[in-house]
Amino acid sequence: MLDALAEVDKCARCGFCEAVCPTYNALRMRHYGPRGRLRMARAALADSSVSSLVLESLATCLRCRACELVCPASIRIVDVIMEARRRLYEDPRRVRRRA
Amino acid sequence: MYQLAPLIARAVDLLEKVGASSGGMRARLAAAGAKLFGGLILKPSEEELRWAERILRNIANMLNKAGVQFGVLKDEPYSGALLYELGFVDEFADYAREVYRYFKEHGVEEVITVDPHTHHVLEKVYPEFVDGFDIKVVSYMDLVKPTKANVSKVVIHDSCLYARYLDRYDVYRRMLDSVGVVHVEDPYVTGKAYSGCCGGPIESVKPDVAKEVAKIRVRQLARLSDVVITVCPICYVNLSRAGGNIKIFDLAEVIS
Ligand code: SF4
Numbered sequence: 001m002l003d004a005l006a007e008v009d010k011c012a013r014c015g016f017c018e019a020v021c022p023t024y025n026a027l028r029m030r031h032y033g034p035r036g037r038l039r040m041a042r043a044a045l046a047d048s049s050v051s052s053l054v055l056e057s058l059a060t061c062l063r064c065r066a067c068e069l070v071c072p073a074s075i076r077i078v079d080v081i082m083e084a085r086r087r088l089y090e091d092p093r094r095v096r097r098r099a
Numbered sequence: 100m101y102q103l104a105p106l107i108a109r110a111v112d113l114l115e116k117v118g119a120s121s122g123g124m125r126a127r128l129a130a131a132g133a134k135l136f137g138g139l140i141l142k143p144s145e146e147e148l149r150w151a152e153r154i155l156r157n158i159a160n161m162l163n164k165a166g167v168q169f170g171v172l173k174d175e176p177y178s179g180a181l182l183y184e185l186g187f188v189d190e191f192a193d194y195a196r197e198v199y200r201y202f203k204e205h206g207v208e209e210v211i212t213v214d215p216h217t218h219h220v221l222e223k224v225y226p227e228f229v230d231g232f233d234i235k236v237v238s239y240m241d242l243v244k245p246t247k248a249n250v251s252k253v254v255i256h257d258s259c260l261y262a263r264y265l266d267r268y269d270v271y272r273r274m275l276d277s278v279g280v281v282h283v284e285d286p287y288v289t290g291k292a293y294s295g296c297c298g299g300p301i302e303s304v305k306p307d308v309a310k311e312v313a314k315i316r317v318r319q320l321a322r323l324s325d326v327v328i329t330v331c332p333i334c335y336v337n338l339s340r341a342g343g344n345i346k347i348f349d350l351a352e353v354i355s
């Protein structure tokens with residue numbers, strides 16, 4: 001079983017993963033990169049209500065795995081994102097609509 | 100289609116919160132839903148249909164040439180890959196169990212796949228969700244032995260699934276080698292770790308971001324060759340929409 005929160009907490013925030021992430025490179029916004037997505041996954045897994053940015057971040061991961069191949073902490077980034085996304089989709093009411 | 104209605108409604112609600120345009124989104128999800136259940140609401144264009152048919156025919160010819168015996172199911176069910184990939188895991192699990200039952204009813208023991216999404220979901224994901232899943236999954240690439248090609252120098256755009264999930268990175272390279280096609284490589288563009296995604300997996304979530312990702316990818320590839328080979332229909336479609344002075348072919352269009 002994947003302990004998604006424990007995986008998130010392995011992140012050293014080095015940022016190596018951002019260099020290879022296609023969505024980060026397209027937009028240069030932190031929540032569109034792997035490091036930011038792990039932060040957003042933590043919110044989706046642990047917080048009772050989350051900003052729509054969390055949803056946007058998790059829903060736009062391509063699952064391409066480029067980040068995993070360069071992560072020095074060998075974090076299962078895609079599995080964490082998938083698990084956080086699944087939990088969020090179970091109860092979409094947790095997502096606050098944009099003002 | 101009826102079974103899918105609640106899922107579509109929930110997906111639209113979620114995706115609208117992401118800021119996706121609602122009209123296009125509804126149409127796209129309806130198309131995905133239609134595809135899932137075998138009906139067709141939004142028809143692909145004639146050209147796209149001819150393209151797909153050409154590729155499938157060529158794969159069938161190559162399989163015959165290699166002496167592989169196979170059949171095609173009349174109402175072949177969709178694998179449900181999209182449900183899984185979009186994150187609707189529970190719905191996917193129910194759907195996968197139905198597909199497995201269908202396969203069993205039709206005496207299927209082995210499936211030959213022609214695209215990475217179907218292959219990945221059948222080989223790696225079904226066993227997680229379907230009790231006793233015992234169908235062997237092979238890719239056409241593992242079976243065919245092409246003898247000629249109609250291109251000479253290309254750049255390969257890898258499928259993330261083939262390269263990083265399914266260990267096929269070298270398989271299509273060796274196929275091209277075997278028929279004398281030069282593939283230009285650059286570790287930062289076509290390396291196993293660095294090759295970029297086409298953006299296709301989020302086309303139905305954020306089409307504008309998917310397009311930007313594809314444009315960046317096309318620029319990288321074009322530096323190496325103006326003939327790009329894809330091994331996945333989603334990559335083909337998404338890169339084709341990004342413009343640029345390149346010609347894109349599926350692997351099964353250039354070898355035989
Ligand atoms: S490469 Fe790994 S450890 Fe470094 S920021 Fe990215 S996820 Fe965290």
Ligand code: SF4
Pocket residue numbers: 020021022023024032033034037060061062063064065066067068077078
């Ligand atoms: S798997 Fe997701 S987070 Fe990782 S590089 Fe690809 S798009 Fe970025």
